[in-house]
Ligand code: ADP
């Protein structure tokens with residue numbers, strides 16, 4: 001899988017806490033092909049969020065290597081890392097992380113402001129994205145005027161604003177009831193397939209993980225095993 005979108009070798013992240021060193025990740029080797037839905041599962045504290053943040057360029061490794069689309073994030077310059085976060089990656093969080101004073105439309109526009117997209121293009125794209133997540137009637141609502149499921153749909157639209165190739169989601173259904181969560185998951189899976197995106201999702205929920213093409217089971221900062229759930233290709 002040399003052409004995988006995400007490749008890590010010996011990836012490590014250590015935190016200094018007082019005089020002790022916490023190894024959040026130690027020696028992660030993995031490869032995630034383009035266009036796949038990969039799930040990261042494991043007990044609390046096993047390093048799932050740390051791994052997701054390293055893939056997203058929100059954090060830097062303490063050792064080993066993590067490459068996304070050919071860019072080695074450990075040795076990338078700060079501007080390269082900013083460009084990676086802004087142009088290549090869309091983030092979705094458990095607690096939505098919408099800006100409370102902005103409308104749904106303005107929340108979806110906000111990453112495009114940073115990417116210096118023109119105002120007319122921003123408005124057109126944000127409205128189109130909100131429509132694609134089923135919220136055409138909610139564009140002027142503020143987050144506190146939206147349900148949890150609607151907030152997460154806005155967050156998904158926002159994650160897609162700069163047309164990323166990679167979506168990273170940290171327990172995106174964790175704050176939703178199971179029916180709403182499964183509708184949000186359906187939406188996410190459909191958008192990912194339609195747009196040929198790669199999705200890496202942290203989840204506690206075995207049912208959510210069962211939708212993935214590949215499941216990485218983490219424990220104590222290592223990959224314990226990998227389930228490849230893609231059906232083997234039919235012989236020619
Ligand atoms: P998960 O998302 O699987 O619950 P995390 O990636 O958040 O796990 O954390 C992995 C380990 O690293 C945990 O032991 C956690 O306490 C530790 N950790 C995470 N972030 C920090 C930090 N900023 N400082 C110190 N320790 C941290």
Ligand code: MG
Nearest residue numbers: 048049050202
């Ligand atoms: Mg976590």
